Amino acid sequence: MKIIDSKNLHRWKAISLVEEQLDLPNGKRIAHTTILHPGASVILPITDDGRIVLINQFRPSLKKWLLELPAGTIEQPETPEQCAMRELEEETGYRAARFTSLGQVTPLAGFCDEIQHLFVGHDLTLSNGRECDEDEVIEVVTFSLAELEQKIVEGEITDTKTIACLSKAKLCGLI
Structure with missing residues (x-):
């Protein structure tokens, strides 16, 4: 080409x-x-007791709330992992002691060059660093894997990055 x-x-x-x-x-x-698009990082945060941290975020483009994994756009000169660290704390108030990379997905290849980098966040601790962007309205929630899978089946979770990251983590044996 x-x-x-x-x-x-x-x-x-x-x-x-x-x-x-x-x-x-x-x-x-x-x-x-x-x-x-500069790319984004998606984080699957898992608590010590095996619960998964999600956000319930109001999405103005859709004019509705979406249950989704925390994620955000990479800011230069960040690496995808640095973005994951920043976004996890900003959106949920959690820090992860370590991250496992699950690779990448291309969510909108027909008209967008965005690459989403998928991570699992392990060994979480709460911090005082929760600071949402001006246009973000976010509630932090936790679910078991079984509850999340049921929400996907029932159509309560429709966010593709969330479904892709959960699927990849499960296929890799990380959840």
């Missing part, structure tokens, strides 16, 4: 909307619009 031309249509915070003229591997030239 070859980029022929690129035009920035809009920028908001660290996210850009870009239109590109591309030559595809099959030889066709197309115009394609992409959201450029």
